[in-house]
Amino acid sequence: METLQKDFEPVDIAAVCQCSGNSRGFSEPRVAGGQWGHGAMGNAIWTGVRLRDLLEKAGLEQDARRIRFDGLDRPVADTTPDFLKSLSLNDAFGDHVLVAYAMNGEPLPILNGFPLRLVVPGWYATYWVKMLHDLEVLNEEDHTFWMDPAYRIPDNACGCLQPGEKPRHTVPISTMPVRSFITNISNGASISGGPTLVKGIAFDQGYGIDQVLFSLDGGTHWEATTLGKDYGDFSFRLWEIRVFLRPGHQYQLQTLAINRIGESQQLHARWNPDGYLRNAVETVHITTEG
Amino acid sequence: MNLGQIAWAGEEIRSLKTFALPPDPMFFQPGPGQEVANTYCLICHSADYIYTQPLHSQEKWQSLVLKMKQAFGCPIPDDQISLLAAYLFGQNSVTLTSSERHP
Numbered sequence: 001m002e003t004l005q006k007d008f009e010p011v012d013i014a015a016v017c018q019c020s021g022n023s024r025g026f027s028e029p030r031v032a033g034g035q036w037g038h039g040a041m042g043n044a045i046w047t048g049v050r051l052r053d054l055l056e057k058a059g060l061e062q063d064a065r066r067i068r069f070d071g072l073d074r075p076v077a078d079t080t081p082d083f084l085k086s087l088s089l090n091d092a093f094g095d096h097v098l099v100a101y102a103m104n105g106e107p108l109p110i111l112n113g114f115p116l117r118l119v120v121p122g123w124y125a126t127y128w129v130k131m132l133h134d135l136e137v138l139n140e141e142d143h144t145f146w147m148d149p150a151y152r153i154p155d156n157a158c159g160c161l162q163p164g165e166k167p168r169h170t171v172p173i174s175t176m177p178v179r180s181f182i183t184n185i186s187n188g189a190s191i192s193g194g195p196t197l198v199k200g201i202a203f204d205q206g207y208g209i210d211q212v213l214f215s216l217d218g219g220t221h222w223e224a225t226t227l228g229k230d231y232g233d234f235s236f237r238l239w240e241i242r243v244f245l246r247p248g249h250q251y252q253l254q255t256l257a258i259n260r261i262g263e264s265q266q267l268h269a270r271w272n273p274d275g276y277l278r279n280a281v282e283t284v285h286i287t288t289e290g
Numbered sequence: 291m292n293l294g295q296i297a298w299a300g301e302e303i304r305s306l307k308t309f310a311l312p313p314d315p316m317f318f319q320p321g322p323g324q325e326v327a328n329t330y331c332l333i334c335h336s337a338d339y340i341y342t343q344p345l346h347s348q349e350k351w352q353s354l355v356l357k358m359k360q361a362f363g364c365p366i367p368d369d370q371i372s373l374l375a376a377y378l379f380g381q382n383s384v385t386l387t388s389s390e391r392h393p
Contacts, residue, residue: 030344032354076333079363145361 001115004101008049008057013096014235015121016043016203017128020151020173024275029163031275038181038282043203043236046119048100052093054135060089066138067092069118072131081145085127086138087120091174096121096206096234099132121234122175122206126151147172152274159277160270167273177279178204178265180212180239180257185284193247193288201236202257208233210260214241218252218283219267225255233260247290254281316341319384323377330358330366330374340378348379 019040024033055067068086075082091097098119101108108114113130120127126146142148152170153159161167180202185191202209208230213222228238245251258264269280316338318327331340346354352375358364359371366374 025342032343032346032350034339035342075363077363077365079365080334081361081363149361 001101004049004099004116008053010047011050011098012045012047013098013119013121014043014045014231015096015119016041016176016234016236017119017125018042018176020124020126020276021274023278026269026278026280027271027275028269029271031273033275041125043201044103045105045231046098046100047102047105048098048116048119050095051097051099051118051135054099055092058135060137061139063139064089064137065140066142068136068138068142068144069127069129069132070134070136071113071117071129072133083129083146084142084144085118085129085146086142086144087127091120091123094120122204124151124173124176126173151276153276154272158270160272163271173276175205176203177277178202178209178257178259178263179279180209180255180265181282182253182255182284185253185286187284188286189284190287190289191245193245193249193290196243196245197240198243198253199238199240200255202239202255203234203236204257204259204263206234207259207261207263209237209239210258210262212237212239213256213258214243215254215256216243216245216251219254219256219281222256245288247288249288251286251288253284253286256281314338319381321377321380323373323380326366326370326374327377327381330364330370333364334358334362340381341384343382345382346379348375351375351379351382354378 019036021033022036022040023038024031025035025037066086066088068084070082070084073083100117100119101115103109103112108117113132116132118127118129118132151173153173154161154167155169155171180200182198182200184197184199198214202212209227212225212227214225215222223241225239225241228240230237256265266280269278314336316336318324318337327337331337352372355366355371355375355378359366
């Protein structure tokens, strides 16, 4: 730990860590697996050393193709596959990939992977290996369980299929499509009307959020929101908007985020057998009192 | 590994925090196969994981139990698999009352 902190340049990055199956419980038709709501994600400032600095220090052979990561955790039974993940050399040498030792300026909490974890900004959390203790250089593709067959998506542009269809070819899941959420009003809430501040978050795979649009009427009319402080392209971006809500009405609140390369959320949710990659526009149904 | 020996910024960790895990919100309900479910399913996940699944056919439950054995290494004996699949199929459509969820 001392060597990592003293001999390598420390790097800070704000980045979202989101489960591949976040929001799986909203898949329609429903799919097997942990029935997540929208909460399987978090955002923090991670501090650590660049993975590529470590790899350059170690030195790689010419035929190196992938880096595989192992944590100190062990499977519950000898017959259960150990949790191993890997990145291509190109991805592992990315500017932002860290071996992190701190979260929000303090040592990693045990549940967040103390003492070291991999941080792969823009990529789903399955790659953010906790309690990291082993980097293995591979000169071949990686077909261990958690890369193949687990955590894979259909090999097409949308990572999606017709409901019920089975994928012919799959690839490992990787980056996160753009999403946004309302965070201060719950679905089904009854609130007092009048002038109302609506707040939330948006994020993407690291292009950064360009704008977040807001609708009171289920997507018929959209208006621009005001973006909050920019903590970096991989972070939650806060947004807010002041609206007037008439008493005794029903509203369908929606948000639509667009990133800096013009990618926006989907109006209709994609479907795949594992409920991965959800980034549909979500609806918060509310009623105003009076 | 002894956590007390991991150095943090040159200092040993002198105190450890403890935290309580939340209780499982559901338990496997009585019926043929309950013991098998308690013995093998709970090695890795809560009963809640079963009761929140979408409705599956018994054939699908059979394949899920086989996946737990073959892919995830669940040590369930082969002669218990059909019993467990039938039990899980039956439980799959059960809607638990709040007292059953929190006995």
